[in-house]
Amino acid sequence: MPHIEVDDGVNFSIFDALFRISVDGVIGPNLANEVPSQDNGGISEDGLNWRIRLRDDVTWHDGTPFTAEDVKYTLELIVNPDFRAWRTTGHDLVRDITVVSPTEITWRMEEPFAPYLSFLTETFMVPKHILEAEANPNEAAFNQAPVGTGAFKWGQRLAGDRLELVANADYFGEGPYVEELIFKYIPDMTVLYAQFKSGDIDLVGNAYITPDNYQEAKDLADRVVTVEPKGSVESIYLNQELPVFKDQAVREALYLAMDRTAIIDALYYGVPTPAETFMPPQSYYYNPDLPKQEFNLDRARQILDEAGWVPGPDGIREKDGLRLSFNNSTTVGNHLREQTQQFLQQTFAEIGAEMKIENLPPAVMWGDFWGQSQFDSAMVGITYLVGGDPDVTYRFHTDAIAAKGGSGSNNAQYSNSEVDALLVEGSRTFDPEKRREIYFKVQEIIRHDLPFLPLFAYTNLYGRKAGIEGFEVNTNTRTESWHAAAWYWA
Numbered sequence: 001m002p003h004i005e006v007d008d009g010v011n012f013s014i015f016d017a018l019f020r021i022s023v024d025g026v027i028g029p030n031l032a033n034e035v036p037s038q039d040n041g042g043i044s045e046d047g048l049n050w051r052i053r054l055r056d057d058v059t060w061h062d063g064t065p066f067t068a069e070d071v072k073y074t075l076e077l078i079v080n081p082d083f084r085a086w087r088t089t090g091h092d093l094v095r096d097i098t099v100v101s102p103t104e105i106t107w108r109m110e111e112p113f114a115p116y117l118s119f120l121t122e123t124f125m126v127p128k129h130i131l132e133a134e135a136n137p138n139e140a141a142f143n144q145a146p147v148g149t150g151a152f153k154w155g156q157r158l159a160g161d162r163l164e165l166v167a168n169a170d171y172f173g174e175g176p177y178v179e180e181l182i183f184k185y186i187p188d189m190t191v192l193y194a195q196f197k198s199g200d201i202d203l204v205g206n207a208y209i210t211p212d213n214y215q216e217a218k219d220l221a222d223r224v225v226t227v228e229p230k231g232s233v234e235s236i237y238l239n240q241e242l243p244v245f246k247d248q249a250v251r252e253a254l255y256l257a258m259d260r261t262a263i264i265d266a267l268y269y270g271v272p273t274p275a276e277t278f279m280p281p282q283s284y285y286y287n288p289d290l291p292k293q294e295f296n297l298d299r300a301r302q303i304l305d306e307a308g309w310v311p312g313p314d315g316i317r318e319k320d321g322l323r324l325s326f327n328n329s330t331t332v333g334n335h336l337r338e339q340t341q342q343f344l345q346q347t348f349a350e351i352g353a354e355m356k357i358e359n360l361p362p363a364v365m366w367g368d369f370w371g372q373s374q375f376d377s378a379m380v381g382i383t384y385l386v387g388g389d390p391d392v393t394y395r396f397h398t399d400a401i402a403a404k405g406g407s408g409s410n411n412a413q414y415s416n417s418e419v420d421a422l423l424v425e426g427s428r429t430f431d432p433e434k435r436r437e438i439y440f441k442v443q444e445i446i447r448h449d450l451p452f453l454p455l456f457a458y459t460n461l462y463g464r465k466a467g468i469e470g471f472e473v474n475t476n477t478r479t480e481s482w483h484a485a486a487w488y489w490a
Contacts, residue, residue: 001138002086004366005383006183006206008122009481013165013181015124015148016173018052018071019117020483021387021476027117030173031055031066031125031149033103035117047112047430054103058172060127061153068105072097073128075107077137084138088407089394090116090427091123112428114435118387122477125149151176151485160185175485177470187362188333193217202465205480209461210336211271222466227271228473230458231280231385234272236328236344237378237452240413241403243322245377249307250324250353251450255293256300257347264456267339272456277443278384278392281457282475285390285436287443293454300351309352317352325354329369330379332359337379340455373403373411381458388476390439393423396446414451 003011020030027035033053036042042051058066077083078091085091093110100106109116127147134140145154151171155164163183167176184201186192193213195201197220209217209225218225236254238245245251260274273281276290309317309324317324328344330337341357348355355377360369369375384392393408394400398415400408419442426438462480464471470486 001084001143002371005478008477008479009205009484010163010165010183011124012150012477012479012482013152013484014146014150014154015126016058016150017121017124018054019121021118021121021474023472023474023476025388025476027121027387029055030121031058031071047114048109049106050109051100051104051106054105055172056103058149059170060129060149061147061168062127062130063170064127064129065102066125066127066149067102068099069102070125070128071105072099073132074123074125077126077131078123080137082136082138085407087394087400087409089391089400090119092407112430114427114430115386115389115391118389118391121387152181155180171485173485175470175487177486177488178484181481181484187331189335196223196463199465203468203471203480204461204463206478209463211269211461212267212336214269214271214461217461217463223463224466224468225461225463226473228460228462229280229282229475230383230460231282231388231475231478232381232383232458232460233275233278233280234379234381234455234458235275235452236455237375237380237412238450239373239376239411240415240451241373242326242376244324244326247307247319248449249303249309251453253300253303253351254348254353255450255453256296256303257351257353258293258344258453258455259295259347260293260455261295263340263343267336267343268456271461272459275454275457276447277454278382278395278446278452279390279439279443280385280475283385283388283390284432285439287440290443290447297347297350304351311352315349315352316354323354324352325356327356327358327376328379329358329360329365329375329377331362331365333362341379370411371402371409373401373413375411378411379455383478385476390435391423391427392442393427396442396451397423412451414446414449416445416449419445 016031018032019027021027029035033055075094078085079088090113093113095108095110097107130142131137151168152165153168155166157163165181167179189210196204264272279286309319312318345355384395395409396414398420399406400410401413422438422442426435429435467490469490470488474482
């Protein structure tokens with residue numbers, strides 16, 4: 001179901017997927033006994049026929065054995081038109097699912113889909129014996145107290161305060177080595193750091209330590225603070241259905257009016273790095289040859305002048321009765337984003353563009369407002385890759401626009417037929433070199449079209465108490481607790 005990064009930490013702890021991706025980007029077995037490949041016969045030469053062999057020692061948290069029937073149920077639920085699935089990309093190609101035995105399942109792909117193994121590292125299996133009895137899985141009691149196979153079991157949730165998971169003593173895999181995981185709800189980044197500093201928090205989760213606190217944080221006693229590259233990009237997302245953003249000149253001018261160097265150096269203390277693409281710099285598919293953004297207010301004004309945007313009496317430009325005015329939204333309580341908004345608001349005004357700030361609580365911001373593209377523009381940090389695979393169909397394909405009935409997270413409502421065709425080609429191509437050429441071209445086109453204005457690639461500041469061992473940063477996932485089962489107190 002639709003969710004954001006912080007939910008992943010809970011999902012990875014309660015549930016398991018067929019496979020897991022390592023820190024090094026290697027896909028290994030989780031609920032499966034082995035990773036299928038064309039070499040071992042698990043995937044046919046044409047990429048269409050799949051066979052998955054499962055472990056025989058896994059039970060759900062209620063003691064019921066996990067079997068291939070649960071895998072079949074999960075994959076069919078995702079594409080059930082009555083179920084609110086987060087994304088169906090890849091899953092919608094699966095046909096003829098056959099349970100061969102409790103530990104073996106086969107299916108056929110309608111067409112080859114190279115990223116599917118990576119997608120299955122984040123496709124958590126759910127229990128057929130519980131959910132099949134529900135009239136509406138979207139509103140099942142299970143959704144408020146889930147039952148998984150993971151290293152931790154559901155404890156309780158105190159709304160607005162914390163969510164508690166307890167160790168699963170019967171876990172089939174490594175660990176868990178701690179008795180309880182407590183995820184705390186903290187809506188303000190300053191309060192988050194203060195609680196880490198005071199010791200109320202053992203490990204700073206997905207929001208991380210803000211760069212303005214880095215100099216102090218790294219010298220705190222009994223704390224381990226590390227700087228790690230992340231697979232996320234901070235940007236200004238532009239809703240392509242908003243009339244002002246349909247004009248390429250407006251998007252180009254706004255990008256020219258972003259003083260990214262000042263934002264990174266002055267507000268973020270030089271911690272993140274500039275970005276021109278959605279692809280993480282550490283990815284094999286990263287295109288290093290894209291045009292570099294230039295901060296140039298004169299050039300921005302010139303582009304708008306040439307496109308017919310004329311300054312009005314109040315300095316805000318107009319064209320054909322349309323004011324160059326829009327809202328920008330992000331979550332309240334993130335002081336660095338709020339400062340960045342104010343900074344951009346000033347420079348945009350210098351070229352005759354009015355950006356009004358309209359921030360919302362996280363529960364509202366990341367609900368339908370974001371998912372159904374109800375925003376004008378948004379300041380967001382997004383991890384575009386799933387399991388490190390370069391496929392971004394669910395972010396940029398026309399059919400992934402949820403606001404238009406599609407299934408995906410193309411929240412900018414971006415549509416380009418050439419990109420659509422390239423994404424289809426890339427998903428059907430298994431050769432890494434050929435895929436690299438395809439995704440280089442995808443990045444070129446999207447960099448030209450500017451459906452979002454990149455600010456920087458995240459470099460995150462992870463913080464934990466000294467004595468917490470087994471913690472590893474994995475840029476191939478969206479959460480720091482992708483393998484909390486391995487954590488222990490030394």
